[in-house]
Amino acid sequence: MRVARLFLFLCFGDAQLLGPSVQDAVKESVQEQLALWRTDENKPGRYPPVKRLPPNERLRILVTGGAGFVGSNLVDRLMTMGHEVTVLDNLFTGRKKNVAHWLGHPNFNFVIGDVVHPIMLEVDQIYHLACPASPPHYQYNPIKTIKTSVEGTLNMLGLAKRVNARMLLASTSEIYGDPEIHPQVESYWGNVNTIGPRACYDEGKRVAETMMYSYQRQVGVDVRVARIFNTFGPRMHPNDGRVVSNFIIQALQDKDITVYGDGSQTRSFQFVDDLVGGLISLMNGNYTLPVNLGNPDEYTIAHFATAIKRLVNSNSNIVALPATTDDPHKRKPDITVARTKIGWEPAVPVEQGLVKTIEYFKKELDEYGGEIVPTGPQASKPIPVASTQ
Secondary structure, X not given: OHHHHHHHHHHHOOHHHOOHHHHHHHHHHHHHHHHHHHHHHOOOOOOOOOXXXXXXXXXXXXXXXXOOHHHHHHHHHHHHOOOEEEEEEOOOOOOHHHOHHHOOOOOEEEEEOOOOOOOOOOOOEEEEOXXXXXXXXXXXXXXXXXXXXXXXXXXXXXXXHHHOOEEEEEEEHHHHEOOOOOOEOOOOOOEOOOOOOOHHHHHHHHHHHHHHHHHHXXXXXXXXXXXXXXXXXXXXXXXXXOXXXXXXXXXXXXXXXXEEOOOOOEEOOEEHHHHHHHHHHHHHOOOOOOEEEOOOOOEEHHXXXXXXXXXXXXXXXXXXXXXXXXXXXXXXXXXXXXHHHOOXXXXXXXXXXXXXXXXXXXXXXXXXXXXXXXXXXXXXXXXOOOOOO
């Protein structure tokens, strides 16, 4: 009540000059806000701890695809740093539960929408992550995948131009295709099949990169491009068809661990926490050319399957299936640019990251009633209905 009287005095001087009904209304409003402040924003455990930044240091940040695997982990980091974050996601592969712990926080805003449609916001930075990133998802609706990469990036660049925001594109190591040089450096132009089943994603990202630098040259948009290599960690979609999620889910259920091809293909796996750090370092640095973000440690797929089986203590058998079309034989980043230009390299050991990811999928299994079909026609969670709109 004393706070309400003080509010009246500061705003209106002598509160007695106001009628009783106005006094009561103002007091009631102040008391309601105080109650919300005490019970919601500052209730211990309601939200993860958030750094309090002064207004001149607090950025307004848009994360497209922010309810997805990488996006939601990035949102967590940005929120705890004290920034104001808006998530834009159509929930095609993202999940609202990935950001549910921030709903209602005064620094957080969640918008269900699609980047193929223009959006008007006032922001300082744009992390453009929106796009299906696993082969089953982006091949399910290739037209939508292309539109997301092309029209979505065009819309975000238009927004960045209008509000003078810095924009980071989450590109991919897939732009290198089935590489003819190893490891891959940023100056390598790639070896991509432009008409293959993966081309909707690979070529879409290549066009998106072209648009980023066209906007930089022609109208001065401040751009950053991250070429992301294989990433794993908590909040991976259980039926996204990626190597790590497939192997862990199969191993936890003592089902056959399915390796496509002879398992000699190599990949470089990084934990999602490392990737998030790399994205933020790139965004906040001064280097504007593309940067590889990945783990330079290389593993064969067969070795990775064996390691996951051991960590899970699974009784699964490892079985070989026919190789998939256009599956790259080797994939390993040269991260010299990341080390020298933005001061970044991965720090989390792969097995340590796998243990955390296994624990995450154990909880996912419980939510699904003890059984998950990770990918394919009988996948536990149907992929959304195809749309070319």
